[in-house]
Structure formats: C-alpha cells, structure tokens
Amino acid sequence: MVRKTPFGFFAINEDLPYHVSRGYDRTCHSPAMSVPQTQSPAPEPTKKFDPSRYTLPYVKFMTENPTIFHAVDAFASKLEAAGFEYLSERKEWDLKPGGKYYVRRNSSSFIAFSVGRDYKPGNGFGIVAGHIDALCAKLKPVSKVPTKAGYLQLGVAPYAGAMSSTWWDRDLGIGGRVLVKHNGKVEERLVKLDWPIARIPTLAPHFGAAAAGPFNPETQATPVIGLDNSDLPGQSEAPQIEIEAGTFAATQPPRLVKTICGALGISDYSSLVNWELELFDTQPAAVGGLDHEFIFAGRIDDKLCCFAAIEALLESAETNTSSGIIKMVGCFDDEEIGSQIRQGAQSTFMSGTIERIIESLGGSGTSVYRQSMANSFLVSSDVIHAVNPNFLGAYLENHSPRLNIGVAVSADPNGHMTTDSVSTAFLQRVAEKCGSTLQVFQIRNDSRSGGTIGPMTSSRLGCRAIDCGIPQLSMHSIRATTGSLDPGLGVQLYKGFFTHFEEVDKEFA
DSSP: OEEEETTEEEEOOTTSOOOEESSSOOOOOOHHHHSOOOSOOOOGGGOOOOGGGGHHHHHHHHHHOOSHHHHHHHHHHHHHHTTOEEEOTTSOOOOOTTOEEEEEETTTEEEEEEEOTTOOTTOOEEEEEEEOOOOEEEEEEEEEOOOBTTEEEEEEEEESSOSSGGGTTOOEEEEEEEEEEETTEEEEEEEEEEEEEEBOOOOOGGGGGGGTSOOOTTTSOOOEEEEOOTTSTTOOOOOOOOOOTTSGGGGSOHHHHHHHHHHHTOOOGGGEEEEEEEEEEOSOOEEESTTSOEEEESOHHHHHHHHHHHHHHHHHTTSOTTTTSEEEEEEESOGGGTSOSTTSTTSSHHHHHHHHHHHHTTOOSHHHHHHHHHTOEEEEEOOEEOOOGGGGGGSOTTOOOOTTTOOEEEOOTTSSSOOOHHHHHHHHHHHHHHTOOOEEEOOOTTSOOOOOSHHHHHHHHTOEEEEEEOEEBSTTSSSEEEETTHHHHHHHHHHHHHHHHHHHHTTOO
16 A cells, blocks of 8 residues: 655555655556566575565554654564564463563563474574664653743653754654553553654754854753743633642643543543653654665664564574574663663673573573573674765775665674674674675774673673674664665574574584
8 A cells, every 4th residue: 555644655565666756656666576477486495585575664663663662562562473472571481392482571672582393401592682772852750841931841851862953853753651550550551642742943043152052951952842822911821731739640741641641542640650751753764765775764773673683583483494592582772871771781681581491491500501601692783884975084994884785793892892703704604694795894993982782791691792783874863874675684684693593503613
C-alpha cells in the first residue's frame, strides 16, 4: 500500500519497491520485479542475499517506535510472534535445547536467545549486543512550569547531550511509559502523542548578540506547548481542569495530563502514579536520494544495529546451523550516559542471564561458566561514523567508512573499543563466508574517540570480542542518515556470524 504523509506518498508494503515522491505516486520497478518469475527459486545455499528487503521494514519500525519503551515493546512482540518465550527474571527458568527465549529488564533493555539443539554446558555463546537508547529530552519529575508571556512551557532535561542546536525549531512529539493504578495494581502503559506538540523556538538573528549564543540550556531551551493569554485584559479565562491536589498529576501541566489520559482512555487523573515521557522528532523516517540510496531518520543511533541484530537472530534461529551454541542478542539502555544503571551493559543483566541459562541447561559452578565464556564471542555493535564529504580532513585515510558498503570494524588503541587482531580475523572469516564486506574506522589522533559497550561487556564476561557497527552520518543530531541498504547489510553479517560461528571458531586455537 501507499501511505500519504506530509512529505509525499510513501510505499510501506514490504513487497513493493521502496520510493518516496513529492505529492504523487510513481511506478518504480526493480529489475527483480520487472520480469515475471517463471522458474522455481534457487536453493537457499546459492540464493543471493538481498539487503534491500530490510529497507522498508526498518523505516517503518523507526517511524512507529520513537521512544525506547516503544522500541523494546515492538521487538518483544516480534520475538513472541516468532515463537520466543518470555522469561521473567523474578521466576525460575526451565530451558531446553532447541528453545527460543527472551527476558526484559525495566522495559527498556532485553536479551533474546535461541538454544542450539546440540548445546552442551561449556559450549560457547555467539553474542551480538548493542544499545537501544538514543539522545532525547526527558520530562522533569515536576514538568509544570509557570506560564511566561502567554506561553505554556514544559520542564524538560537533556538526555545524553540532546537539546543541542539541531533540536531547535523542530516539531516534537511526546511519548513513553505511564504508570497507572488499576484494580489495586500498578500497570505500565505506552503512550505516543505523535503530532507536533512541543517546539524550542530560536531567536531571530535580527536581535544581534542575544541570538548568537552561547545559550543557557535551563532558561533558553524550554519548549513551548501551548498558549494561555488569559492574563491580558479582555481575554477569556482558560478552561479549568480539575486535578486533585497532592497527586502526581498535580505536578504536571494540566492540559498535558488531560491529553495523555485521553489517549490512554483514563478518566480518573488521580490514577496516574508516575510517567517517563520524552520529546522526539515527529518527522517520519524516509528513504531519500536521487536513487533512493539513503535513509533519513531520527534516533538511528543505535536502533539501527539492534534492528539488524534481531532480524539476524530471528532468521538464524530457524536454521540448524551452529547448533551446538547459544545465539544471543542483547539490547541495552543507558549506553549514551555510561551504562552504569541496572538495565545498562555494565550491569549484571547479561552476565547474570548467561549464568542462569547455563544452570537451567544442566551446568553448574564457575568452572562451567568460565569455560563457556572462553568458547564465546561478543560482537559489540554500535553505529560508526560514515565519512562526511564536507569534512574529509576530520577522517583518517583508509579509515573512512562509506554508506551501502558494509559494517565497519571500529578500532582504538586506548581501550575505547574492544577490537584486537584475533577478533578482527574472526569476523573477517565470517564476512568471507557470508559474502559481506568489512570496512574499518579509527579516529584521528587529534580527535576524541567515543565509547561503546564492548570493553565493559567483554571484560565482565571474559570472552573474545570486537567492536563494529553500521555507518551513519550526523551522529547525535536529531536527524541522521544511513544507507538504504545498510540495515540489510547489517543483517547479512550478523546472520553470518550466527550461522558460521562453529566452523569459524574451529579455525582458531
């Protein structure tokens, strides 16, 4: 089908060739679709991998799941539809070879895994892990602020460096997790107000020095969400919204409370227990470029690598390849702020989950755990800086990843990345076997390297590890760019990692 958006028509059927047009629909055929298929498809081993199959699903996922809670919920739904069983950390686990499972923590992190039919305690884990949080602006605990000059405003705080200049004059929606008391129990519900509600207005350059900055992030980056001119003579009073004093709702903007409760079908505002809401760019993700070679979207870092990893796990879990290992994907919260919270990669979430898996499958004691980790391999996957043609001098020669080519290995001699020669050689063999192309990135000596979950996770687990990721432009901007084939190229490599793990591992002493 084709859906009308403010930016034109957009094909969202996964069976259609993708395109974006300006206000009208155009026929756009790929070579594979222009000729009717008259022969049986080739056998799976010789079938060429088509990364374009993942372009529209990724665009659709990014548009529909703007907050971390929506993204985790969407992944959980997809896992369950594929036969993965939910495990509660608060209950005993009864796992079996051949089973598929997932576990969540705080509704903002999750680990999914499939147990090989031939798995034995002490065998390895093939792990792809990344982070699912993204830069955003979060509502403060008391988000109600005084009306100024007729503007209703919202008290928010930047998460991980958001609310930079790229956030100003953008159409911002509100969404996240709401806690509601219902029948004596506190329930979690997701809410998404995905029309433009909030905006951080800039000051026109005509005002001279005042418009030049630097700007105070507390007093000069407060979003406006509505108008109330009732303080002026002759203006009518704003309608009163009755909210019980002393409740959580009384600490929030009344009109926002009314809108959130309306979206959730809640009539009793006092039943609101708390919420974790954030602002997000409402512009849909889109395919762009003259030949549709780009994806433009918010929050690419790092829902991109998580999307590719989950798709790879879902596909490889249905095969009998590398049947002696456990294939695992971990998607963590809080990476952008250091990963030190209980749902972050530096917590016990993954190590504790692995210990419980081994124990439930018949292994016991630290000896078996350490043997398993010695036989394991972690692919720490986080987006990597694609080369920017306007700033070539900021990149090292031969270390400048391009879009639509393949996943890039990220290196750093000072421990910001976990990559070494052995892990690079391991992933290179995987790439050769699955037909992927590996690129490489390292920051210049006069620049500052970012960090990933690789070093902290691999040091806690004690397994071999590498840092790599899918390239993107404009990292940490409210709106970023990746290649339209890059989600699929990520799937290709990560699926190859799960598929060929055992045969590649045998090549390394």
